[in-house]
Amino acid sequence: MTAPRELLRVVAAEPVGPYTLLRLERGVLDPGIPGQFFMLEAPGRVLPRPMSLCTAPPGELGFLIDPIGPGTRALCALKLGDAIHVLGPLGIGFDLSVERPLLLGGGIGIGPLPYLSEALGGTRAILGFRSDHHAEAARLLPGAEVVVEPRLVTEILPDDPGDVLACGPEPMLEAVRARVPGAQLAWEAPMACGYGACYGCVVEREGRYVRLCIDGPVLRDAA
Ligand code: FES
16 A cells, blocks of 8 residues: 555535535645545544545545445535545546547546546536436536436437546446447445455456456446
C-alpha cells in the first residue's frame, strides 16, 4: 500500500436530491485519475467505505454518497468542521486516451462522472435514475441527457456510441457490456481494505477472478 491516509476536515455536506455531496479539504491527497477511489472512515464504524471522487475543485475532494446503510448515513451526517480519515487514491481508474467519449451513469453510479467529464474537457453523457427526486443529481453534470425509470440509459444509446465509459448498477453495466464491446466499466464490490489484502472484493469477470480494488474498479470489457 502506497497511498497516503490523512485526516481531512469537512467543508460542507450538501443535499443533492436523496444523495449528499460530502466536500472535504484536500490536504496533501492527490485527486488521482477519475474512477479511482478513496477509503472514507465513517465515525463510529469499523470498516471504511470506498468512494470514487465526484468533484475536485481546487483544495477540495467531493464525494457523492447515497445514505443506504449505517456507514454511508454516518458520512452524510457529518457537519462543517468535523474531520475523517481518508486513504487514497486507490485502484485503477478510467483510461482517458479516448477519442469520442460518451459517459453513462446510473443512480449513485454517476458519482465519478463529473470529475471524469472535467478531466476529458467536457463530453456527452447519459444519466439514468429511478425517480425525479434522484434525477436532481443530474445538476452535477450540466448538459447530460437524463432518463427516469422505466426508461433505461441503454434505450437511448446511439447506434454508434463511440468510446463508452460507464458506472452504475450491475444490471446496467451488463446491458452496456452486451451492447458496446470494449466499453470501460466501473464495477462496485464490498471492500474492507482497498489495497489487495483482504480478498473481500473478488468477483469473476470473463472466467477469471479479479480483486476489484487493485485490478479495477474500472475494467475494460473485452472487445
Ligand atoms: Fe481488500 Fe480488495 S478490498 S482485497
